Amino acid sequence: LYEESRRRETWLQASADVTTNLLSGADPRQVLSVVAARARQLSDADLAQVLLPEGAALRVAAADGEGAEELLGSSCELDGTPAGQVFTGGKPMTGPMTGPMTEQMKGPVKGPVKGPVEGPVEGPVAGSEGRPVLLVPLGAAPGVRGVLVLAKRSGRLPFSMADRQVLEAFAGQAALALELAEARRDAERLGLLEDRDRIAKDLHDVVIQRLFATAMTLMSTVRLVDHPEAAKRLQHAIDELDGTIRQIRSSIFALQGPVGEAAPGLRGRIVELVEGAGGHLGFMPGLHMEGQLDTVVPEPVAEHLLAVLREALSNVVRHSHARRAEVSVEVGRDRLALVVTDDGAGVGKAGRRSGLRNIEERAQRLGGTACLEVPGGGGTRLRWEVPLGPTGPASRDLRP
Incomplete structure (x- = not known):
C-alpha cells in the first residue's frame, strides 16, 4: 500500500511538472526532455526516449539516461517496427529486446514483434539486445502524438503491470498537456494575426490618409510663399512626408507577412x-x-x-x-x-x-x-x- 501511494505521488508530481512547463510557455523541446526524465524516474528505467513522427519515420526528439546523447535525432521507420506499431495502433508493448540491432535505429527491424505484454520486441532502442523494453503511446488512437520508449539494463527485472499502468497514465497526461499547449499557441498566433490586421488597417485608413492630407495642404501652401528659403523648407517637409508614407506602406506589407517560426523572409x-x-x-x-x-x-x-x-x-x-x-x-x-x-x-x-x-x-x-x-x-x-x-x-x- 505504501509503495502504491508513493508511486501515485511520484506520478502526480511528474504530470504536474510537464503540465506546468508546457503551460508556462517553455520551449516544447525542453518539455519533451522533462517527459523523458520523469518517465525514466517513474519506471526506474535506465533509458527513456520520446519518439515523434517525422514523415514516414519516428525521430528521437528527447532522451534521458544511458546513451541518450547518441540517440538524439536518430529515427526508425513507421512500417514494420515496434515503435511504428505502437504509434499507429495506440497500444503499449513490453518484452525483452532481442535480435540483431540496426545502427542508431535507422534500418529496418528484423524478426517478429510480439505483444502487447510478452514475447521479443526488436529494434526500438540501439544497443539494447536482451534488455527489458516498454513502449507506450503518447495519447490514444487515432490521435497518438508519439511513442515513449523505456529500457532497462540486461539482466534486470522486466517492467511490471504496475509500471505499465503508471506509464500509460503519465503518457496520457503528457499528451493532453502537449495538445493544450499547442491549442494555446494557435490561439496566440491567431490573436497576433488579428492585431496585425487591425494595426495595418489603422495605418492605411487613418494614419496614411492624414499624412497625405497634410502633404496636400503643404503643397498648396508652397505656391503662396514668396520667400525662397521658406518655400524650400516646405518642399523638404513635403518630401519627408512622402517618404514617411512609403515607409508606413512598407511596414503594412511586413505586418501582413506570415507568423510563426518559419525561416525569415x-x-x-x-x-x-x-x-x-x-x-x-x-x-x-x-x-x-x-x-x-x-x-x-x-x-x-x-x-x-x-x-x-x-x-x-x-x-x-x-x-x-x-x-x-x-x-x-x-x-x-x-x-x-x-x-x-x-x-x-x-x-x-x-x-x-x-x-x-x-x-x-x-x-x-x-x-x-x-x-x-x-x-x-x-x-x-x-x-x-x-x-x-x-x-x-x-x-x-x-x-x-
Missing part, C-alpha cells in the same frame, strides 16, 4: 546582414526598405541580392573607414534596386576589380546593371538594379 535576412555589419563597423548603418520584398522578389533573385549586399557591406567594413552608411532596397512594379552608400575613403582599383566584378556579373545574369559611383561630397555609392518582369530573370539561369 527577405526583409528579415536583409536586416540580419545589416545588423551583422554594424557589429564590425562600430555603428548601425541606416536601412530603408520599400515594397513587397517578401512576396514579389523570387527566391533566386533574393539570393543574388543578399550576396551583393553582403559583398557591398564587406567592402565598407574592410576598405572605407566610414562613419556613416546607408542601405536602401526598393521594389517597384518591375524592378528591384539596391543602393549602398558610405562616407568613407572608398575602395581602391584592386578592390573595385575584385569586389565589383562579382557584383556586376550577378546583375548581368539577371539582365540588370551595377555601377560604383563617387558622389560629389566623397564616399562611395553602389547601385545594383535588376528587372523583375517577363524580360528579367524568368528565362535566365538564376542560380547564385
Whole structure:
C-alpha cells in the first residue's frame, strides 16, 4: 500500500511538472526532455526516449539516461517496427529486446514483434539486445502524438503491470498537456494575426490618409510663399512626408507577412546582414526598405541580392573607414534596386576589380546593371538594379 501511494505521488508530481512547463510557455523541446526524465524516474528505467513522427519515420526528439546523447535525432521507420506499431495502433508493448540491432535505429527491424505484454520486441532502442523494453503511446488512437520508449539494463527485472499502468497514465497526461499547449499557441498566433490586421488597417485608413492630407495642404501652401528659403523648407517637409508614407506602406506589407517560426523572409535576412555589419563597423548603418520584398522578389533573385549586399557591406567594413552608411532596397512594379552608400575613403582599383566584378556579373545574369559611383561630397555609392518582369530573370539561369 505504501509503495502504491508513493508511486501515485511520484506520478502526480511528474504530470504536474510537464503540465506546468508546457503551460508556462517553455520551449516544447525542453518539455519533451522533462517527459523523458520523469518517465525514466517513474519506471526506474535506465533509458527513456520520446519518439515523434517525422514523415514516414519516428525521430528521437528527447532522451534521458544511458546513451541518450547518441540517440538524439536518430529515427526508425513507421512500417514494420515496434515503435511504428505502437504509434499507429495506440497500444503499449513490453518484452525483452532481442535480435540483431540496426545502427542508431535507422534500418529496418528484423524478426517478429510480439505483444502487447510478452514475447521479443526488436529494434526500438540501439544497443539494447536482451534488455527489458516498454513502449507506450503518447495519447490514444487515432490521435497518438508519439511513442515513449523505456529500457532497462540486461539482466534486470522486466517492467511490471504496475509500471505499465503508471506509464500509460503519465503518457496520457503528457499528451493532453502537449495538445493544450499547442491549442494555446494557435490561439496566440491567431490573436497576433488579428492585431496585425487591425494595426495595418489603422495605418492605411487613418494614419496614411492624414499624412497625405497634410502633404496636400503643404503643397498648396508652397505656391503662396514668396520667400525662397521658406518655400524650400516646405518642399523638404513635403518630401519627408512622402517618404514617411512609403515607409508606413512598407511596414503594412511586413505586418501582413506570415507568423510563426518559419525561416525569415527577405526583409528579415536583409536586416540580419545589416545588423551583422554594424557589429564590425562600430555603428548601425541606416536601412530603408520599400515594397513587397517578401512576396514579389523570387527566391533566386533574393539570393543574388543578399550576396551583393553582403559583398557591398564587406567592402565598407574592410576598405572605407566610414562613419556613416546607408542601405536602401526598393521594389517597384518591375524592378528591384539596391543602393549602398558610405562616407568613407572608398575602395581602391584592386578592390573595385575584385569586389565589383562579382557584383556586376550577378546583375548581368539577371539582365540588370551595377555601377560604383563617387558622389560629389566623397564616399562611395553602389547601385545594383535588376528587372523583375517577363524580360528579367524568368528565362535566365538564376542560380547564385
